[in-house]
Each structure stands twice: as C-alpha cells, then as structure tokens.
Amino acid sequence: MAKIVILGAGIAGQAAVTLLRKKLPRKHEIVMISPNEEWNWVPSNIWVGVGIMGAEQVCFPLAPLYERIGVEFRVGAATAIHPEGDASSSRPFVEYVPAGTGGETRRESFDFLVNATGPKLNFGATPGLGPGEGGHSWSVCTAEHAVEASAAFLEAVERMKRGEEQTFVVGMGHGSCTCEGAAFEYVLNVEHELKRHGVREKGRIVFVTNEPELGDFGVGGLFLRHEGYVTPSHFFAESLFTERGIEWVKGANVMEVGPGRLAWESPDGSEGELTHDFAMLLPPFAGVGLQAYDRNGEDLTDRLFAPSGFQRVDADYGAKAFGEWSPRDWPETYQSPHDPRLFAVGIAFAPPHPVSRPIRTPRGHTYGPTVPRTGMTAAVMGATVAESIADLVRKGPEAPLHRNPFATMAVACVASAGAGFRLGSAATITMYPLVPDYERYEYGRDLESTTGEIGLAGHWLKYLLHYLFLYKARCRPGWSLIPE
C-alpha cells in the first residue's frame, strides 16, 4: 500500500489529487494538506473584484468532496519536508501546522509527495503594498481579497455618481511580479463596469506594469495571427487600451505605495509618481517558505529549494546570460533532482530563469516579469505528475515518468474585458509553445496556434470555462472527460 501526500488544494493540487484518486485503488492512501477549507477558481476572482460575482460563486467546500472520493483532508499549512525521515524512522514525512491549533506541528508520512503550494503573496516586497495592515492597495489574488476590492471599487463608483472624479490604478505592485494577464483582465473589467454604471467619463484609469512592453505577459511578448496580420502583442494590447481610454506606464518597478499615491522607478532610472483613489496592485510571488531537513536534522532547504522559495525540479538552473536561455532549460517531469519521491507542480516549481528580457536600470536594479504558471499549465503539470506517481505505484520504481515539457506547453488565455450575455467581451489569446523557440519558428511561436481576437464569443467561452472547471474540480459525473 502506498501513501501519497499532496500539499495545496489549488488548481494544480486539485488536478493531481483527483486524478490520483481516480487512477489508484482505495487501498492506497491519498492525503491532502492545505490551509484553505474551500477550493477557489482563481481566474473568476476578477469578476468578484468588480462586484458582479460573489465569493460563493467561485468557491466550494472541499471536505464533503474529499470524503466522497476517499481523500484524507488535513486542514493546515505544511512547514517542513523530511525526505529521509528522522533519527527514529527512515520513513519520509512532512510536518504541518493544523488550522486552529496555535502552532502545534503534526507529521504525515509519505511514499510520494507533490508540492502544489502555489505562491506566497509577497506584499512585504514593496512598502505599503496590499490590503493588509499598513497596506494601501487592493488585491484579487484570493476570493476574500477580491470581495474587499469590490467593496472599495463600488465605493469609488458611488463617489463618481455623486459627481466626484476618481483615478483607478491597476497593475503590478513590484518589478518582479508575474501574472500580468490577471491585472490586464481586471483593468479591462474596471473600465467596462465604469461604463455600465454610467460614470466612465468621471474616471481616469492607469495601468502600471513591470512589463518592458504592454502585452509582454511574462512570456517575452508574442507575435500573433490577428485578422490576417502578424501582430506583435504590444500592438494588440495598446490598441485595446487606447480604444478604451486606458493610460499605461510600462517597465515600472513600483517602489512604494502610500495612502492615495504610488511611486515607481522606470527603466531609464527616472521616477514616476501618481495619486489615486483606488489601486489594485498584484504582489510578487515567492515560495511559501517550506524547509527541508535530512535524517540528522541538517538543513537541506538550499538543496531542495531555490532562493525564491520555489522547489527545484528537473530544470537547468545553471546561471546563463539572456542570449543563452533555451527552451531545453525548462522541466519535463517536475521531479526533484534531489529525491525521486518529491515533485513540485504549478507555481510551486522554481523556474530556471525568466522568459522576458530583464530590465536593468542605471541605478543597478534588475527586474522584469516572471514567467506565468497559468491555471491551464498548473493543472496539466498536476495531471502529468499524477500519471507518473500512479505508474510508479502500480508498476514499480522502474516505470518511466510521464513528460510534459513546460516550454512546449500550449496556453490559452481568455482575458475577460467585461461580463454580460450580450454586452460582455473577452480577448482570447492562444499560444504555442509557451517558451519561444526561434530555432523552430521564425516568430518564436507557431503562427497557426498563436492567435488573438476580441469579442462577445470570448466572454461566452470564459463563462463556459468558469462552470466547466468548477464542475470538474467538484468531481461531478463525467468530470475526468473535461481536459485540464
């Protein structure tokens, strides 16, 4: 009998745990350790953040589901991995702090461990960033954050209805942020909602991003097939913003967020500053701070994890200059090079380097967008690792691992630009491969598969995906037929 422990009931963890449970007979034990009692379809937090959906529409409780499908659920946060066990036993185990126990740690032994802990939302990286204590901006990274953001957004709308002018700033709260697509979506929704509330002319909207060009999205930008042309994504994004009267600041390394103001450093070293009445700024991501120890209690953290806190997997982490980066640097199996029983999927794996060219300022700061580990890629990684572990359990340690190279993953991004059955809109961008390969493709990517368009159909698709993925995550009948 094997025991598999999954850390993190997010998009990647849920894909892994549900597929493992489907593949392995009940005699094998599957345990989920996660601090959240509810599963959150994060992409729809965008709609919660402008007040058109409630948190209950994007979340559902996990305990009844896990009971039904036969997964042990420990509500708590993992703190340390002991891949060699300890002095008393050589069985690997993970330590976690159960919710509501005031810090007392418990152990869960394992034969295989999947780290799907996602990001630590590192608001502390920029003074004044975030919705917490001492913070002066909002976030939509969690459903709770999105509910708070929507309340502040709707208050600003009320002020506009009373005749006041308001400035909305949306974007990235630090130079090293990732997930630019989410902020891009949110700003388009803010614009759409201001129009719907009849107050658009009273609002100034500014998008502040760390991307060197708008539409970089952390993938170095892309050339896409759009209405018969090969269009650079910055052109596509600038057109959408100009059409909607959204201003933008690119290459911004936000240094400080104060009450009603924010300041940033630009690539040329100059400083910019803007006052605002509402700011939604995403934080940079870091690993959740898991530690690792060998059987003697010696610290293994630096070997298992990168300095960012994300877990090292089968990627090439050698230091290389921008011109030497290759699609082959990216992982395929998501297995730890340190221990074959450990895997990391979704945002939890350490990228070998960015894809976008880093920005270096005259002051010596280096920053730039980090590669996005989107929902689709996170779920595909979770499923790939689940297939590998199921084979290792059923066929033994010689079973070959399933491979799904991160660099050659296909990505579909449906960026909502406003909701509504007749008036909704979304920019649908598809891209293949994720990491550009200039040896194989003239424009770095396959133009047959790299496309972009905007319209009502995109909104219907986004809505359909919302219901499909919640259905799949709930393991309703036929769920496994719905692809990640």
Place this chain on the structure above:
Amino acid sequence: MTVVKKPAVPNQPPPLVTQPTRRSLRRRQSVLVQLWRFLMLNLRMVRMIRKAHR
C-alpha cells in the same frame, strides 16, 4: 482631487495603434457573428488542449 505630479508615461511618444471601425465594433457584439466565432474558438481550444496533453 487627483493630481499627477509627474507624467504617468514619461517621455513616451503617442502609441501607434489600430482602432476598430464601426463595422468591427458591430461584429464583435453581433450574436450571429459571435456564435460562429464561439464555434471556431472552441475548435481552437480543442487543438490547444490536444497540444497541451501530449
């Protein structure tokens, strides 16, 4: 009141962008045209999913 102390986009020329014609705007919201696009987008998604699950 909102005051911008420094330009939000320092030293940047105005962007060169395409803007949709009225016809494009109508097509983007036309239920008939968009039903067709919806079908095409779903087919494109199927292709992307096939590529993603190799």
